[in-house]
Amino acid sequence: MTVIVTRHDFSADDAEGWCELLHDGAVEAIDELDADSRNFDHAFLMTLTEAEARCLRDPLAEYAPTWRAWVAAMQVGSALFASATASDARVEARIAGKLRSIPASGPQYSANAGNWLKAFWLAVICREQDRMTQLCAVPISLLRESGAEYDEYIYDWIDALQSYWLNRGNVSEKLVAAVDGTKPETAVIASPELMLKILHPPLELFYRYLRQDSEQFNSTLADAVRRHKEYWTADEDRASSSEGLLALAPLAMACLGHDADFPAEVRSDYLPQALVEGAWIGEIEY
Numbered sequence: 001m002t003v004i005v006t007r008h009d010f011s012a013d014d015a016e017g018w019c020e021l022l023h024d025g026a027v028e029a030i031d032e033l034d035a036d037s038r039n040f041d042h043a044f045l046m047t048l049t050e051a052e053a054r055c056l057r058d059p060l061a062e063y064a065p066t067w068r069a070w071v072a073a074m075q076v077g078s079a080l081f082a083s084a085t086a087s088d089a090r091v092e093a094r095i096a097g098k099l100r101s102i103p104a105s106g107p108q109y110s111a112n113a114g115n116w117l118k119a120f121w122l123a124v125i126c127r128e129q130d131r132m133t134q135l136c137a138v139p140i141s142l143l144r145e146s147g148a149e150y151d152e153y154i155y156d157w158i159d160a161l162q163s164y165w166l167n168r169g170n171v172s173e174k175l176v177a178a179v180d181g182t183k184p185e186t187a188v189i190a191s192p193e194l195m196l197k198i199l200h201p202p203l204e205l206f207y208r209y210l211r212q213d214s215e216q217f218n219s220t221l222a223d224a225v226r227r228h229k230e231y232w233t234a235d236e237d238r239a240s241s242s243e244g245l246l247a248l249a250p251l252a253m254a255c256l257g258h259d260a261d262f263p264a265e266v267r268s269d270y271l272p273q274a275l276v277e278g279a280w281i282g283e284i285e286y
Contacts, residue, residue, distance in 0.1 A: 003222040007059065007269035008233045010245060015057045019065075022050040026072065030095050033079070037105035040080045044115060047073040048122075052242045061272035067280040071126060072096045077119030078131045081138050084111035111138075112148035113158060120161065121252035127259075127281050136162040151189045153181025157203060164210070171210065179203050193234075197227035202249035209253060214262040221257070221266045224250040228270055246270050 012018055029043035051069040058066045072095060079093035079102060086104035093100055105111070116138060123131040140155050140162075156178035164171045182200045184192050190199055201224035208217040225247055232244025247270040254276045258264065264276070274280060 001265065003218070003266050005222065005225045005229060005266070005268040005270060007245070008229055008239060010056055010242075011240065012056060015053075019050065019053050019057070022046065022053055023065075023069070026050045026069075027096065030072070030076065030100075033076075033095070033102045034100055035103075037083045037103045038108065038110075040076070040083065040105070040108075041110035041115075044073070044076050044080055044110065044118070047076045048118065049242055052245045055245050055269070055272050056242075059269035059272060061274040062279075064280075064283075066272075067274075067283070068096075070122070070275065074119075074122035074126045074128060074131070077115065077122050078128070078134065080110055080115060081119060081135055084108060084142060085138055107142050107145035109146050109148060111142060112146035113143045113150050113154045114148065116143055116158060117154070118248065121248050124252040125255050125275055127255070127278050132165055136165045138162075149189055151181060151187040153178045153187060153199075156181055160206070175203065175207060175210075179207075193231065197231040198249075201227055202253060205250060205253040209256055209260070212260065214257070214260075217257055217262055218265040221250060221254060221271075224253075225266065225268050225270050246272060251275060 026043070026046040029039060029046045032039040033043055047069065051066070051073045054066040054069050055061055061067065061070070075093065075095040079091070079095060082091045082093060083102050083105045084107060088104060090101045090103055093102055116135065120132065120135050123135060140158060143155070143158065156174055160171055160174035160178055163169065163174055179200075181187065182195050182203065184195070187195050201220070204220050205217065205224060208220050228244070228247040228250065232238045232241065238244060251271050254266070254271050255278065258276050258278070267273070
């Protein structure tokens with residue numbers, strides 16, 4: 001039985017004009033990377049915001065400008081960590097249709113655990129397995145050096161994802177450690193509401209995926225999307241944030257489920273169908 005979760009109303013008087021402004025800002029931010037890798041935080045924010053915003057008018061992600069925006073965000077996220085781990089003075093990265101030479105940054109604030117997860121989810125959504133492998137080679141110690149503050153669970157979570165993708169073993173133990181770290185008595189930085197509705201559900205989804213339990217995976221996915229909606233409609237400020245237009249981590253998990261041939265039983269504009277199905281894969285040069 002298909003579960004449908006409708007997306008909340010989002011106010012945008014001129015959505016097309018808004019997307020074009022975001023696109024122009026994203027292009028400018030990307031161009032600035034050639035001069036200074038410290039601009040990565042801004043470039044990643046702008047490209048991901050554009051990708052999310054384009055799904056307002058294109059909820060299925062059917063159109064080329066939407067997919068190009070998602071690819072650009074994925075490319076920036078991957079380049080961020082390529083720059084942070086580079087042994088040479090500069091790294092070459094194709095972003096938004098152009099080969100760019102970006103200074104190596106070493107550890108910096110933008111190379112943090114939160115951005116690593118976003119970059120990884122984007123690589124999963126775009127089915128970029130080489131980029132997934134490169135991201136999984138990023139040392140967790142480098143993420144800690146960023147200076148960004150997170151609850152400890154996030155490093156166990158990243159360790160579990162890296163270990164799964166690189167076949168390092170002990171994935172279940174690391175996932176259990178991450179889940180334990182999300183408990184209210186353990187997590188001190190993320191609010192209980194954020195943890196319950198946004199941060200914890202992807203861990204449960206990954207557990208169901210590892211077990212190849214498609215029935216429980218779909219049930220958990222539906223619950224994750226409902227919690228996402230509850231969180232992003234809790235007040236006016238959240239409801240007006242483009243970040244709430246889709247559920248990034250559950251979307252990436254839905255992509256994994258789709259590629260594992262799990263029956264698609266959850267439909268929602270929070271999970272754009274063309275992204276879940278990888279409809280644009282191979283259509284745009286990366």
